[in-house]
Amino acid sequence: MTDTTLTDSLDERARELDREHVFHSWSAQANPSSLVIASGRGARVWDHAGREYLDFSSQLVNVNIGHQHPSVVQAIREQAELLTTIAPSTVNLARGEAAKRIVAHAPSGFRRVFFTNGGADANENAIRMARLHTGRDKILSTYRSYHGNTGAAVVATGDWRRVPNEFARGHVHFFGPYLYRSEFWAETPEQEGERALQHLRRVIEAEGPSSIAAVLLETIPGTAGVLVPPPGYLAGVRELCDRHGILLILDEVMCGFGRTGRWFAFDGHDVRPDLITFAKGVNSGYVPAGGVIIDEPIAATFDDRVFPGGLTYSGHPLAMASIVATLDAMASEAIVDNARDIGDTVIAPALADLADRHEVIGEVRGEGVFWAMELVADRGTREPLPAAAMGRIKSALIERGVLPFVQDNRIHVVPPCVVTADEVAEAVAAYDEVLGTALEGEN
Ligand SMILES: Cc1ncc(COP(=O)(O)O)c(C=O)c1O
Structure with a gap:
């Protein structure tokens, strides 16, 4: 067998095993993906045969530091030699070092971190802390949100993934700001912010403020469309929470750790949360990890009272070593x-230029390496581009060697934070080519 046939056959073998034995997330199983990824470096990944892709998805918007960063890989290797696992009740140096680095990026007063295995259980435990701290039950969150796939996290989720999983009590939803498809007939960001706050104020009053433990928000709703809130909105939510003794939990799982060009997305919004949840970018998912950063008054609730929650792998050494190396590299390399x-x-400027030239782009929004292009069949009516056309766009981008993040009628432009200007130009050329024919057959 030649080398090429050998590597081709590894790709085929991977597909065959996957088809036979792997059950995939959020999918009907009869229609599997055929995209094989064997390895990667920086913003690029490739299959066994060496077919390369520019990763403008960061997978699930988590590989902020890029693929296979050498110092993070090395740290995992070294930790594996030293100690691969240890119970959460023990004291471990890597865990303390990781927590110290995480709180260093949080507002002053945040001192402690509860570690989880990912983002959903981070939200799950933040919700539990809020309920125990306040003695209240309800959690308010937005319809356009995703908070994870566990009991309370999936019921806090606003999008379709909540509905088939809605078994938990005490969750109420409201509309957050989204000017392009305003629920409030708004025409300016100021109107949208003010009216969204008025709506939340009414929901709080109607639900009974003293029954509400927390408002849980993605600082910038991510999967829902990179919905950057208008200036003043988050500060207004904070004010409403303060007025009624409600805690504010900011979910920074997708938008945190560099994605927006800031360590935390809320750093740009004049707001101080009570609990911050994180995962993804904290170590780019090299080892599964997440957690809750806890403001002191809430942490102090559990000084003498048992916190009734825990996970076998809370503060897992391999995850902790990867967090330490990731955050050190992100700081020293100005990522x-x-x-x-x-x-x-x-x-x-590149996405603004695409929007100028392609009728199919209804709106472009975002910051840092966190952008969405919203595609429409008609700019006047803003009718979303149908799923079949989105499917064709996705396939055409993959054929051109760009891994896109396609969600509903949007392309999310979410490369790793280490992406270069040349790589952006390469991806934009592919978007340009594909969007040029996106409306064919639509009108
Ligand atoms: C904002 C947000 N919160 C929570 C989660 C859940 O994280 P995980 O999949 O690690 O449980 C996600 C995942 O995409 C997310 O985007």
Whole structure:
């Protein structure tokens, strides 16, 4: 067998095993993906045969530091030699170092971190802390949100994934700001922000403020469409929470750790949460990890009272070592600054130029390496581009060697924070080519 046939056959073998034995998330199983990824580096991944793709999805918007960052891989290797696992009740140096680095990016007063295996259980435990701290039950969150796939996290979710999983009590939803498809007949960001706050105020009053433990928000709803809130909205939510003794939980699972060009997305919004949930970018998912950063008054609730929650792998050494190395590399290599600069100077103008030239783009919005292009069949009516056309766009981008993040009628432009200007130009050329024919057959 030649080398090429050998590598081709590895790709085929991977597909065959997958078809036979793997059950996939959020999918009907009869229609499997055929995309094989064997390895990667930076913003690129490839299959066994060496067919390369530019990763403008960061997988599930988690590989902020890029694929296979050498110092993170090395740290995992070294930790594996030293100690691969240990119970959460023990004291472990890597865990303390990871927690110290995480709180260093949080507002002053945040001192402690509860570690989880990912984002859903981070939200799950933040909700539990809020309920125990306040003695209240209800959690308010937005319809356009995703908070994870566990009991309370999936019921806090606003999108379709909640409905088939809605078994838990105490969750109420409201509409957050989204000017392009305003629920409030707004025409300016100021109107949208003010009216969304008025709507939330009414929901709180109607639900009974003293029954509400927390408002849980993605600082910037991500999967829902990179919905950057208008100036003043999050500060207004904070004010409403303060008025009624309600806690504010900000879900930074997708938007945190560099994605927006800031360490936390809320750093740009004049708001101080009570609990911050994180996962994804904290170690780019090299080892599954997430957690809750806890403000002192809430942490103090559990000084003498048992916190009734835990996980076998809370603070897992391999995850902790990867967090330490990730956050050190992100700081020393100015990776968050790169996300900001490339967003401001390269991605923003390139997407604005695409929107000028392609009728199919209804709106472009975002910051850092966190953008969405909303595609419409008609700019006047803003009718979303149908699923079949979105499917064709996705396949055409993959054929051109770009891995896109396609959600509903949007392409999310979400490369790793280490992406270069040349890589952005390469992806934009592919978007340009594909969007040129996107409306064919639609009108
Ligand atoms: C904002 C947000 N919160 C929570 C989650 C759930 O994280 P995980 O899949 O690690 O449980 C996600 C996942 O996409 C997310 O985007």
